[in-house]
Amino acid sequence: MTSRFYITTPIYYVNARPHIGHAYTTIACDTIARRQRMLGADTYFLTGTDEHGVHVERAALSAGQAPQQWVDEVSSAFRALWERMHLTYDDFIRTTSERHKRGVQQLWRRIRDNGYIYKGSYSGQYCVFDELYVDAVGAGAPCPECGRPTETVHEENYFFKLSEFSGKLLKLYTEQPDFIRPETRRNEVLSFVRSGLRDLSISRSTFTWGVPVPDDAGHVIYVWLDALSNYITALGYGSDDDGKFQKYWPADLHMIGKEIVRFHCVYWPAFLMAANLPLPKAIVAHGWLLFEENKMSKSRGNIVRAESILDVLGSDALRYFLLREVVFGQDGSFSFDALVQRYNADLANGLGNLASRTLTMIQRYFHGEIPYPSHAAARKPADDEIVAIAEKTIADYSTLVDQYHFSRALECAWSLVAAVNKYIVETEPWTLGEQQDEMSRSRLATILYTSAEALRIVTAMVHAVIPDATARIWAQLGLGDIKKLALRELKWGQLRLGTKLGSIEPVFPRADKMTIERMQKMEDQQRPTLATAEKSEPATQAQPAAAQRPTATPLPPPASASPDGQISIDDFAKVELRVAQVKLAEKVKGADKLLRLEVDLGTEVRQIVAGIAEAYLPETLIGRKVVVVANLAPRKLRGLESNGMIVAASPEGGKAVLCGFLEDVPLGSRLK
RNA sequence: GGCGGUGUAGCUCAGGUGGUUAGAGCGACGGUCUCAUAAUCCGUAGGUCGUUGGUUCGAGUCCAACCGCCGCCA
Numbered sequence: 164m165t166s167r168f169y170i171t172t173p174i175y176y177v178n179a180r181p182h183i184g185h186a187y188t189t190i191a192c193d194t195i196a197r198r199q200r201m202l203g204a205d206t207y208f209l210t211g212t213d214e215h216g217v218h219v220e221r222a223a224l225s226a227g228q229a230p231q232q233w234v235d236e237v238s239s240a241f242r243a244l245w246e247r248m249h250l251t252y253d254d255f256i257r258t259t260s261e262r263h264k265r266g267v268q269q270l271w272r273r274i275r276d277n278g279y280i281y282k283g284s285y286s287g288q289y290c291v292f293d294e295l296y297v298d299a300v301g302a303g304a305p306c307p308e309c310g311r312p313t314e315t316v317h318e319e320n321y322f323f324k325l326s327e328f329s330g331k332l333l334k335l336y337t338e339q340p341d342f343i344r345p346e347t348r349r350n351e352v353l354s355f356v357r358s359g360l361r362d363l364s365i366s367r368s369t370f371t372w373g374v375p376v377p378d379d380a381g382h383v384i385y386v387w388l389d390a391l392s393n394y395i396t397a398l399g400y401g402s403d404d405d406g407k408f409q410k411y412w413p414a415d416l417h418m419i420g421k422e423i424v425r426f427h428c429v430y431w432p433a434f435l436m437a438a439n440l441p442l443p444k445a446i447v448a449h450g451w452l453l454f455e456e457n458k459m460s461k462s463r464g465n466i467v468r469a470e471s472i473l474d475v476l477g478s479d480a481l482r483y484f485l486l487r488e489v490v491f492g493q494d495g496s497f498s499f500d501a502l503v504q505r506y507n508a509d510l511a512n513g514l515g516n517l518a519s520r521t522l523t524m525i526q527r528y529f530h531g532e533i534p535y536p537s538h539a540a541a542r543k544p545a546d547d548e549i550v551a552i553a554e555k556t557i558a559d560y561s562t563l564v565d566q567y568h569f570s571r572a573l574e575c576a577w578s579l580v581a582a583v584n585k586y587i588v589e590t591e592p593w594t595l596g597e598q599q600d601e602m603s604r605s606r607l608a609t610i611l612y613t614s615a616e617a618l619r620i621v622t623a624m625v626h627a628v629i630p631d632a633t634a635r636i637w638a639q640l641g642l643g644d645i646k647k648l649a650l651r652e653l654k655w656g657q658l659r660l661g662t663k664l665g666s667i668e669p670v671f672p673r674a675d676k677m678t679i680e681r682m683q684k685m686e687d688q689q690r691p692t693l694a695t696a697e698k699s700e701p702a703t704q705a706q707p708a709a710a711q712r713p714t715a716t717p718l719p720p721p722a723s724a725s726p727d728g729q730i731s732i733d734d735f736a737k738v739e740l741r742v743a744q745v746k747l748a749e750k751v752k753g754a755d756k757l758l759r760l761e762v763d764l765g766t767e768v769r770q771i772v773a774g775i776a777e778a779y780l781p782e783t784l785i786g787r788k789v790v791v792v793a794n795l796a797p798r799k800l801r802g803l804e805s806n807g808m809i810v811a812a813s814p815e816g817g818k819a820v821l822c823g824f825l826e827d828v829p830l831g832s833r834l835k
Numbered sequence: 836g837g838c839g840g841u842g843u844a845g846c847u848c849a850g851g852u853g854g855u856u857a858g859a860g861c862g863a864c865g866g867u868c869u870c871a872u873a874a875u876c877c878g879u880a881g882g883u884c885g886u887u888g889g890u891u892c893g894a895g896u897c898c899a900a901c902c903g904c905c906g907c908c909a
Contacts, residue, residue, distance in 0.1 A: 278893095298909085307909085314853055351907045358838090358908070421906080492846075501846095501861095508861065512874050520871035520902085527870080574860075584875055591869045673872050 167412040168204040168567050170196050174211040174256060174420050177217050177237035181244045183481070183497060184420075184452045184459060191491070191569070192418050193250045196566065198625035200251075202651035205410045208293045210245070212238040216386040220372035230372050234259055244469060246724030249479045249630060255337065256397035258389055258671075266396025267389050268377045270438055275377075279324045280436040283473035285364060288313035294386060298365055303786050309744050311763055312786050321366040321376060323388075328433040329360045335432060341445055343428050344491040344567075348421060352428045363430065391431045391568050395440070413441040421448045447567055450494035452485070467497060468531045469687035475678055480506045480671075480786055486569035486628055498817045499679045501726050506674050510632070514621065515671030518589065518636050520668045521612040521614040526597055528596045533641070534608035535660035541605035545586060546613050550581045550655050553620050557653060560624050570626070576625050583617045586610075615640065616658045623653050632670040639665045739794035740810065740834035748781035751803065759803055760784070762791060772805035780818045788821045790834060 165308045171737035175185050183644075196208035214234040223233035238257055245252065246473040258264060273279055275363035288297040290313045291304035297304065303312040319828045333356055336342055336349065367373065373383030394417065398408035419427050424446075432442050451458065453749060472481045476592065484502045487509065489495025525531060536542065556579040563572035587610070595607040619640055626633040626645055637645040641662040743762040756774045757780055791809040811819040 347840060347906075354838055355908065425907085488847080496847090504861075507874095511872060516872055516874050518871095520875080522871095524870050577860090581875095585877095587870075588868070588876045591868080591870090593868090596870080669872055671872075673874080677883095 166204045167411060167415075168196075168206045169204070169398075169414045170199070170208050170416045171394050171414055171418065172210040172252075173417075173423060174213040174258065174390055175241060176213045176216075176218070177234050177241075178222055178475040180237060181241050181469070182459065182466045183469050183472070183485075185241070185247065187246070187485050187489075188418060188420060188449065188450050188668050189245065189250055189252075190485055191567075193484070193539040193568070194486065194627045195416065195567070196251060197416075198706065201627060201648060203649065203651060207398075208252045209256060209394070210243055211253050211254075211393055211397065212258070213386070213390045213393070214238065214257055215373040215383070215543070216258045216293065217367075217370045217372065220370055222707055223400045231259065247668075248469065248472055254397050256393045258393060262399070263393060263403060263710070264374045265494055266399075266401035267374045267384060267392045269401030270395070270434070271384060271388070271520070272377050273438040274434065274518065277439065278328070279439055280321050280365070281324070282319060283322045283362075284317065284319045286317040288344070289316040289552055290297040290314075291303075291369070293503050296550075297725045305348060305746060305785065312769075315368075318368060320364045320368070320378075321382060322362045322500070323365045323403060323434070323437070324434055325360045325363040325430070328436060331358055331436055332356050332360075332429060332432060335442065339444075343424070344445065344447045344457055347492075348424050348428070351803055355425060356429060360429070387426050387430060388434060391426060391434065394431075394443070409415075414443040415421075415445065417443050417446045419448050424448050447492075449738075450489070450491055451487065453494055455498045456494060467686060471682040472502065474685065475682045476506055476674060477631065479632045480510065483510060484575070485631050487573040489570065491567050491569050499682050501611075503674050503678050506671070509577060510671040513577055513584075514625075515581055515669060517584055517614075518622075518639065519617055519667070521583075521611065521618055522664060524596070525611050525615060525664060526667060528592075528607060529611065531664040533658055533662040533664070534611055536590045536609040536612070538602060538605040539611045540627070542604065543606075543609075543785060545590060549583060549586050549613050549617055553581055553617050553655055557620060557624065558586055564627075565649060571624070573628065579617060579621055579659055583614055588800040589683070596622055612658070612660070616655060618697060620655070623648055623650065623713070624712050628693045636668050639667050639670075674725075717754050741793045742830055742832040742834070743791040743793075744830055745787050745789060745790055748779075750776060750781060756768055758784070760809070762789065762807075763830055764791065764793065769806040770804060771807045771809060772793070772803050773809045773820045773823070775809065775810075775811060778811075779821070787821070788823060788830075 172189050175181065192208060192210070195652055198208050199206040212234070216376050218232050218648075219234060223230040226233060233565075234257075238524060242255060245318045258267075260263075271280070271602045285296060288299055288302075288306075289295070292311050293306060295306060297306055297313045304313045305311065306313050335354070336353055341348070343352055363385075365385040365388050366379075371383060373386065374777060376382040376384055393409060393413055395401075395412060396644055398411055399405040400408045410492045417427055417431075427446050427448075435442050453459065457465060459466045465473050465683045469481060472478075474580065480502065485495070485497075486771070487504055488501060493830075528534075556575060559575050560572050563575060587814050590610045592607055592610045592614075595610070598604070606694070618636070619642070621632045621638070622636045623645075624635075626648070634645045637643070637648075639663045640658070740770050741764055743764045745760055746763050746768065747761040749759050751759050751772060756776050756777070758773050758779070760773055761768055762771055789820075792808040794809065795807050810822045812822065
């Protein structure tokens, strides 16, 4: 019986276009899925988009679009990118699809019929932004997720009896220590569950963009219950044809980011238990991909898209970099510099060059046919060493990669590459190539066979990671279609003598100095366009790219003032003043005058460092609406990046007085 | 504030159960070969192993306190 393997990515929220963070998760899953297929497993790889919730509704409205139109666009952007990257997913689920909605409602009914859903009422604080009920006292208390002031609400909701599952969940974590990886996430979940679980509100009635609660159209199902269900609805759960569900569920692996551990490790198993459905076998949480040590964010303007990398270096380069550079499970750092360095050192100089030199010599000395020694005496200890290293590498690599230690696995694979390069230098096949005697020819044949066979083995092993280049090396080795490779049977000596090489060409041409600039330039060019495309972000849209990246684009010339000091209306229009609300304020260490603020512009939260500490205590500012210069170029103060400026009156010799409003104004409103 | 984690060469990290001169990769520098994508290969780099105490014949490796960073929770 063939084994089955069902693997999922999270479904991506369509409030933003795909970037390399999304690509990272999906690449990791694609690698695992490809490997499982090569190992002969009947593999099913699912990804998709999460399209419900108040954020999406809001984004669509502000773009003047119907929600459905909006989500169609963004969802297709994800699929377009995945196609370009040759990601081999088997299905793409959208939460707005009928098949999904039907399945979610079915799951709801099942949980309800089992007695785990009840109608209750909630009065307290609610964060509209995060759709989150907040356990806090006092009107306007800040949301623990985003820091925005919460609203006091009284509403009827459906609740899930999460509190009844503490014991069962703890039993699950104990009996299956590998249910949650890595260990540190497991510890978090354990302490969360041990501290006691409260029932979970699983419906919302304040907006409509969601899946209606069965038999009560006034409510929509909580986005997380909606979203998590995708893992089974995509398999046909709740439909007439649930063959795939029967076949593939439970999932072998849910791959997720560390920010959604709780939903996957606590809520999801509890929902499934309540519905009497089998639980997934494992959940693996990876870390975040940072850009040069910083979190990628819209306000920083440092989100890296995958497109420029694909255009310049190709998808293999990105795949290899992400899996090799980042210790899986931990946060990792992306930079163009590191990408190019890895590319040149490992792919071009390492594997690419090994293929090139080996194949060229076989071409030159043996007319392009894999040679084999005619004399047993031509064999030397160095050859056997390579065989031993190769066999050990096959074993070690597969152990590591099957534990999702991609970085160490690739390091291990490359140790074979290095060993073969060294072997070639030490055995000097080019010297033997000048000799015509039979012994020299035999020795030369041994060396080149050994090199080519080692190359074949590395190529086969890492195919799941760098599929395109390895397919080409495979063809150059004269081995045809790499897809037919049975990885499980991979071992030394399978390369047949006489195999005719294909045409040889470099697979990883070296990247020159201009490479980084080219990618960077593409990113910069893309940003203004994206700002326009992402209509959900009026603040970003209005913000010229020049303001975000002062080094990349020349700054506009200073506003031309007339001799009497007057400016034109156009000059004033360059200053983008907007209403924002302070959600967090704290003193900057070591600075008497500075406060670090986080302000909400309605569409984004950004950090501003303001020199008002002598005039205001931080805690008095929280919740206050202020005026912000939104398109001011970022600047570092005391090591903190300030993205804008708070407008205040500055009397001579007196303390600053913040600008405010007598009437209430919506966040993000522009002053003009 | 509670719980958990973490701090080792310029960078990224290895260093079960304490034991001779603390390791690897990359980068940098010097050298070599020439089959190869100016690639390969060889050599060099002397890091208070966060700080301070303690246990021990002996601690990067155990304990305590402190400092820094991170995560989860409140």
